[in-house]
Amino acid sequence: MKTDLQNIELACFSLGNRLFAVDIMRIKEIILPQKLSGLPRESDLLEGVINLRGELIPVMDMRNRFGMPKADERERVPGRLLIVSLQGQMLALAVDNVQEVITVPAGEIKPAPDITEGIGMEYVLGMCLSHEQMFMILDIDSLLAPSDIRLESLRG
Numbered sequence: 001m002k003t004d005l006q007n008i009e010l011a012c013f014s015l016g017n018r019l020f021a022v023d024i025m026r027i028k029e030i031i032l033p034q035k036l037s038g039l040p041r042e043s044d045l046l047e048g049v050i051n052l053r054g055e056l057i058p059v060m061d062m063r064n065r066f067g068m069p070k071a072d073e074r075e076r077v078p079g080r081l082l083i084v085s086l087q088g089q090m091l092a093l094a095v096d097n098v099q100e101v102i103t104v105p106a107g108e109i110k111p112a113p114d115i116t117e118g119i120g121m122e123y124v125l126g127m128c129l130s131h132e133q134m135f136m137i138l139d140i141d142s143l144l145a146p147s148d149i150r151l152e153s154l155r156g
Contacts, residue, residue: 013095021135
């Protein structure tokens, strides 16, 4: 995320009652969930792959990435897939709901409090307040480390 600009545009989404944001420049598109194809091996991080206009794109369930339980039937929503570029490969992030795009002055982005370490905050660049709601700004590049899985092996 570029912090040398005066303002940063962030796409905001939710996972349960938690609010997150991603630099809009990292998102290629936002789509409805697609039919998943399975992977040859079980993965704790990836649910499967989708075929988007002939390109195979792995899908990461963001609830799983943050150690959150899957939504039960009462709170299940259709959700959205955020298609992002990660390590030169497209990746679909499965989220509960995409809310809005906000513009935040770079100076208003604050580091996460030290007390929050160890609860998924290693994926958070900072936090910001918008419309009296606190958003955790994700570091897209930290979501999938090379040691987690090689996206290259999923290319068709």
